[in-house]
Amino acid sequence: MNTAPRPGSPTGLRDANRRRVVDAVRAGGAPTQAEIAVATGLAPATVSNIVRDLGAAGLLTAGDEVRAGRRVRAVRLVRGAGVVAGIDVGHRHLRVALADVADPSAAAGHPEPPGRSELRADLPDYHGVAEGLATAASLIDEALAQAGIRREALRGAVVGLPAPVDRATGAVGASGVLPGWIGVPVAGRVSEHLGVPSWVDNDATLGTLAEQRWGALREVRDGVFLKLSDGVGAGLVLDGRLYRGPDGTAGEIGHVAVDPGDRHAAVCRCGHRGCLETVVSTRTVTALLEPLVGAPLTVAEMVALARDGDAPARRVLADTGHHVGVALAGFCTVLTPRRIVVGGELAQAGDFLLAPLHAALEAAALPGTTRTADVVVAELAEHAPVLGALALALDRATTAP
Numbered sequence: 448m449n450t451a452p453r454p455g456s457p458t459g460l461r462d463a464n465r466r467r468v469v470d471a472v473r474a475g476g477a478p479t480q481a482e483i484a485v486a487t488g489l490a491p492a493t494v495s496n497i498v499r500d501l502g503a504a505g506l507l508t509a510g511d512e513v514r515a516g517r518r519v520r521a522v523r524l525v526r527g528a529g530v531v532a533g534i535d536v537g538h539r540h541l542r543v544a545l546a547d548v549a550d551p552s553a554a555a556g557h558p559e560p561p562g563r564s565e566l567r568a569d570l571p572d573y574h575g576v577a578e579g580l581a582t583a584a585s586l587i588d589e590a591l592a593q594a595g596i597r598r599e600a601l602r603g604a605v606v607g608l609p610a611p612v613d614r615a616t617g618a619v620g621a622s623g624v625l626p627g628w629i630g631v632p633v634a635g636r637v638s639e640h641l642g643v644p645s646w647v648d649n650d651a652t653l654g655t656l657a658e659q660r661w662g663a664l665r666e667v668r669d670g671v672f673l674k675l676s677d678g679v680g681a682g683l684v685l686d687g688r689l690y691r692g693p694d695g696t697a698g699e700i701g702h703v704a705v706d707p708g709d710r711h712a713a714v715c716r717c718g719h720r721g722c723l724e725t726v727v728s729t730r731t732v733t734a735l736l737e738p739l740v741g742a743p744l745t746v747a748e749m750v751a752l753a754r755d756g757d758a759p760a761r762r763v764l765a766d767t768g769h770h771v772g773v774a775l776a777g778f779c780t781v782l783t784p785r786r787i788v789v790g791g792e793l794a795q796a797g798d799f800l801l802a803p804l805h806a807a808l809e810a811a812a813l814p815g816t817t818r819t820a821d822v823v824v825a826e827l828a829e830h831a832p833v834l835g836a837l838a839l840a841l842d843r844a845t846t847a848p
Contacts, residue, residue, distance in 0.1 A: 461846070462842075462846035464487075464489060464493060464497060465497055465500075465501065465845055465846045466842055466845060466846060467487040467489065468483055468487060468489070468494060468497045468498065468501070469501070469507070469524070469554075469845040470554045471483045471486040471487050472507065472522050472523065472524055473524065473549075473550075473551045473552075473553060473554035473557075474486070474551070474554050474557075476523075476551070477512070477521040477522065477523045478521065478522060479519050479520060479521055479522065480494050480495055480498060480509070480520065480522060483498075483522060498522055501845070505525060505528060505529075506524065506525055506528050506548065506844075506845060507522055507523065507524060507525065508522070508524075508525050509521065509522045510523075524548070524549035525549065526549060527549075527600070528547075528548045528549050528602075529547075529548050529600045529601065529602035530545050530546060530547050530548065530591075530594075530596055530600055530601055530602065531545070531546055531548060531601070531602055531603050531604065531605075531837065531840035531841055531844050532544070532545055532587050532590075532601060532603075532604040532605075532641075532836075532837075532840060533545075533546070533604070533605055533607070533653075533833045533834065533835070533836030533837035533838075533839075533840055534583045534587075534604060534605065534606045534607065534637075534833070534836055535607045535650060535653075535832040535833035535836060536570075536579050536583070536606060536607065536608050536609070536625070536628075536650075537570070537609060537650075537676065537677065538570075538572070538609065538624045538625065538676070538677035538678065539569060539570055539571075539572060539677065540567060540568065540569055540570060541567070541568050541570050541579060541583060541586065542565060542566070542567045542830075542832075542833040543565070543566050543567075543583055543586040543587050543590055543833070544564065544565040544566075544590075544830075544833045544834065544836070544837050545564045545565075545587070545590050545591065545594065545596075545837075546561040546837045546840070546841060547561065548602060548841060548844050548845065553838075553841045557660075557661065558661070559661060560657070560660075560661040560827070560830075560834050560838075561837065561841070564590040564591075564593055564594050565590075565830070565833065566586045566589055566590050567586075568582050568585075568586060570582060573625075573626060573627055574625070574627060575627030575628070576627060576628050576631050576633065576636060579628070580636060580637060580640045581640075583606075583637075583640075584640055584641060587601070587604075587641070601641065601642075601643050602643060602644075602844045603643050603644045603645060603646075603840050603843055603844045604637055604641055604643055604644075604645045604646075604840060605645070605646045605647070605648065605653070605836040605837070605839045605840040605843065606633055606634070606637055606645065606646070606647045606648075606836065607647075607648055607649065607650035607652075607653040607654075607832045607833065607835065607836045608625065608628065608633065608647060608648075608649065608650055609624045609625065609649075609650050609651075609674075609676070609677065609678040609680065610624065610625060610628065610629075610649065610678075611649060611695070611696040611699060612633075612647055612648055612649050612695055612696075613694065613695060614691065614694060614695035615694075616632055617632045617633055617635065617646070617647045618630055618631065618632050618633075619631055619633060619647075620696065621717075624677050624678040624716070633647045634646050634647040644843065646839065646840070646843055648695075648835075648836070648839060649680060649682075649695070649696075649698070650674065650680065650832040650835075651672065651673075651674040651680030651681055651682045651698055651832075652680075652682045652689065652691060652695075652698065652835070653682075653831075653832045653833075653834075653835025653836050653838075653839060654672050654674055654682060654790050654825070654827075654831035654832045654835050655672035655681075655682025655683070655684060655689060655698075655835065656682070656689055656835040656838050656839060657827050657830075657831045657832070657834035657835035657837075657838055658672050658788050658790070658825055658826065658827060658831055658835075659672075659684055659689060660838050661826075661827065661834065661838075662788070662825060662826035662827045662831065663786065663788045663823050663824075663825055663826045663827075664684055664786060664788055667684060667785055667786045668684070668686055668687045668785065669684060669685055669686065669782065669783065669784045669785050670683075670684045670785060670786040670787065670788065671683060671684075671775070671778055671782075671784045671786075671787045671788065672684075672788045672825070672831075673700065673771070673775070673787060673788065673789050673790065674790050674791040674831075674832070675727060675728075675729070675767075675771065675789065675790070675791040675792065675793035675794065676728070676729055676791035676792045676793070677728055677729050677730060677792075678701060678724060678728065679700060679701030679723055679724040679727060679728060679791075680698055680699060680700065680701055681698040681699075681700040681778070682698050683697060683698055683782070684784075685782065700723060700774055700775070700778070701722060701723050701724035701728075702715065702717050702719065702722045702723070702724065703722065703723050703774045703777065704719060704720070704721045704722055704723075705721055705722070705723050705726060705770055705773055705774055706720075706721040706726075709721055712725065713725035713726070723770060723771070723774045726767075726770050727767045727770050727771055727793070729746050729791075729792050729793060732746075732749070732763055732764075732767050732793070733745065733746060733749055735763050736752070736759055736760060736763055739759055740752075746792045746793060746795055746796075747795060749763070749764070749796075750764075750795045750796050750797075750799070753796065753799045761799060764796045764799040764800050764803075765799065765800075765802075765803040766803075767793065767796075767800060768796075768799070768800040768801060768802065768803035768804035768807065769803045769806075769807040770807075771789075771800075771804050771807075772803065772804040772805065772806065772807025772808040772810075772811065773807050773808075773811050775787065775804070775808050775812075776807070776808055776810075776811035776812040777812075779808060779812040779813075779817050779820060780812050780816050783816050783820070784820055785819055785820055785821075786820065786821055786822075786823065787808075787820060787821070787822045787823070788823055788824070788825050788826075789801060789804070789822065789823070789824055789825060790824075790825030790827070790828070790829075790831050791825075791829070792829065794824050794825055794828065797824060801822050801823075801824070804822060805822045808820075808822070
């Protein structure tokens with residue numbers, strides 16, 4: 448089950464209002480319905496209906512209290528209302544994190560992400576759905592056991608994948624880095640596997656959501672989150688809202704051509720030549736140095752070489768930043784973002800990557816469009832996609848009928 452209501456639709460408006468009420472309760476501790484109405488701007492009758500509906504769902508409870516000599520009806524999140532799981536599936540890894548639905552830090556605008564149990568496992572190249580889901584279920588069970596939480600308390604899960612995802616069906620698009628997952632309606636498979644409502648989304652989109660809620664995109668009205676790993680993707684925040692596009696595939700910057708006219712350019716998995724991903728994916732970048740060091744390299748090892756003054760490592764990272772900056776120039780010219788947040792494995796390189804990226808961006812974008820755009824490393828580091836999955840799972844758990 449992956450169908451998400453569209454913003455502005457009656458269902459989308461209902462869900463947005465429910466999230467606002469739950470956020471107000473999280474932020475206020477135990478506000479009255481009148482205080483919730485003031486905090487959210489919703490009509491008192493709307494607040495009353497939402498509190499009633501979410502009370503029936505076991506998420507909120509309302510009870511009489513005496514405050515300053517007055518009897519009031521306070522609204523609270525139900526302790527033990529359950530937990531949700533975020534699942535980040537990568538080319539060679541899988542992360543799982545849990546968050547309590549009633550955790551106050553789950554509220555939008557909170558400075559820190561919710562307290563969580565996070566576990567990671569390595570996966571073999573070209574793993575398939577069955578192996579990935581079995582690993583995810585095992586890690587969720589382990590995390591629940593460590594936290595002393597019953598499996599029955601799990602209310603829902605969101606899976607992030609490095610691939611375009613059809614919002615209507617939840618099926619994985621063909622240009623993802625996980626060939627064993629292409630065409631699979633992952634949300635339905637996860638629901639069957641875990642026995643709870645589940646949703647699926649693109650990992651860069653989820654990373655954007657996490658950075659918007661708890662990281663470097665807080666209070667940024669127009670921004671870009673860029674994930675540089677085995678795959679390359681971007682998420683967009685436009686006018687304060689996460690933008691997915693009409694079919695959920697906005698932000699596939701990895702398939703922007705940086706040298707389409709070179710007939711010797713590498714062929715991308717999407718079928719075109721010269722895509723950004725063919726020159727800046729972690730595998731491509733580390734492979735450039737491996738013949739010089741005589742051994743396989745990780746990104747962390749390559750960055751360590753650069754910090755130690757290794758000229759080839761610094762050159763490779765500088766070239767990588769340049770290519771990314773050229774590709775981002777089109778985004779800046781059209782969208783004029785105020786902040787570009789760089790995440791994924793390659794973000795470890797810091798200024799070795801960001802300085803040439805910014806220089807190329809300024810050189811290639813329309814003059815003036817990057818004047819107020821700063822380029823920063825993701826605050827949530829490699830945890831952004833799994834935290835974004837948690838954020839979406841928390842939203843879904845508080846809005847599901």
